[in-house]
Amino acid sequence: MQNLGFALIDPHIHQWDPYNTPHVASLAVKLLGKHPFLLDKIVRLVKSKDLIETVGLTTHITRPYLPQDYKQDIGQYAVEQVVHVEASWADSKGKGVVAETQFIESLPFGTNTVQLGGIVATADPTDSNFKKILALHQKASSRLRGIRRMAAHHEDKGIHAWANDPHLYTNKKFLKGFEQIVRHHLSFDAWVYSTQLEDVIALAKRFPETSIVLDHLGTPAGLFGKVGQTTGLTQTARENIFYHWQDAIAELATYPNVYTKMSGLFMPVLGHQFHKKKQQASKQQIIDLVAPLITHALDSFGRYRVMFASNFPMDRVSTSLVNIIDALSDIVHDYDDETLQRVFHHNAKQFYRL
Incomplete structure (x- = not known):
């Protein structure tokens, strides 16, 4: 679909600059x-084999990725606003993560690139200073909308944890x-491999008042080919x-506080x-x-709790952002004529309070 008929919202992009910020x-x-x-x-010598195989190539993670780069990747599509999601800021101990929020606020978002609508920062809930770190994030940006703490960990030791x-x-x-x-009225981005979806279900059940979004449809590692050791x-x-992914997604969708992002589907860890x-x-x-993953997500979550997101530049290793939007918008449009605007705009705006 070359013309959506409206400006989309992209609620999952990453921004980084290895030359000027803490970066791996x-x-x-x-x-x-x-x-x-x-x-x-x-980079291939100093970084673990499982990490290199999970990200596929090194070029897209060693180059800066900034608002002008995203603007170029989006092609002819109009974007109303984006949400930056934390991107493995290297100074990850304690209050060091707040510097990422400050860095994002310093970037040249605006009419010449793209508008920044929200920030999903990171912090460690097991840290004794977690409450203070959340307050510092909120002080650093009025656009703070949520927290992500990645939990992706696979039983296959050849898949990066x-x-x-x-x-x-x-x-x-x-x-x-x-x-x-919960007390800070923030949402939570959950990222796991599909073998861990039961943990997200348990989290959603325990905190029904908190809006949780499952990133990348739960990343079924190995779905499209061999990854890791076996x-x-x-x-x-x-x-x-x-089949396991289908069952777990259907169960997770029964919790009304959970949404999901159809994103990250072209990371090499899926077997591409x-x-x-x-x-x-x-x-x-x-x-x-x-298409089978997206239609199942829509069947399970319905049109109000699925949102498109690009995960760029991480998926750039396998395809272009324009190709992704072209393809995913066709799938959603064919699924239900009324769903397109909700998935590519309304649901992200509602979830992140943009």
């Missing part, structure tokens, strides 16, 4: 940024800290991943091989691959 690749970028081939070699605790969302200290998210190795294994073939997934390839 800052030192390598500063030393070798003008030599991309050497930079790629060094984004949290040390395999069941972070059921950890007693985490749950105690989570009460501060995940998605056979067709039967991939079918089982899908486009980056290895130096290809970009076409619009039709995107439709063929992810």
Whole structure:
């Protein structure tokens, strides 16, 4: 769909600058940024194999990604506003994470690029200073709308773990800290692999008054091909991943405080091989691959609790943002003629109070 007929809201983009902020690749970028081939070699040497395989390539994470870059990626599509979601700020201990919120507020969002509508920051609910850190985030930006603490952790050791605790969302200290998210009237972005969806269900059940959004449809690692050591190795294994994901999504959707983002579906951890073939997934390839996931999410959550999000630049490794919007808008439009504007605009605006 080349013309949505309205300006969309993108409630999940990442912004970073390895040259000027704490970033996992800052030192390598500063030393070798003008030599991309050497930079790629060094990053692959110093970073773990599971991390490299999960993100696919290194080029899109070692380059700055700023408002003008997103503006270029969006092509002909009109965007009303975006939400920045925390992006693994390297100074992640205690109050250090507040600097990311300050950094985002300093960027040149506006009429020449894109409007910033909200910020989803990070903080550790198990930190004894969690309440104070939330207050500092709110002081740093009136656009603070929520918190994300990534919990993605897979039983396959070859798949990168984004949290040390395999069941972070059921950890007693985490749950105690989570009460501060409720008191500060913030939403929560949950990111897990599909094998952990039961933990999100438990969290939603425990805090029914808190708006929770499941990022990236729960990231069914290995759904489209082998990842890690053994995940998605056979067709039967991939079918089982899908069936488990279907059941867990349907159960999660029974909790009215939970939404989901149809995003992150072209990260290599799902088993895509486009980056290895130096290809970009076409619009039709995107439709063929992810239509069953999107229609099931819509069947489960309904038209009021699913929102489009780009996850850029993380999905850039497999395809373009224009291709993603073209394909996903066609899928949603075919599903239900009235759903398109809700999924690409209204639901994000309502969830994040934009």
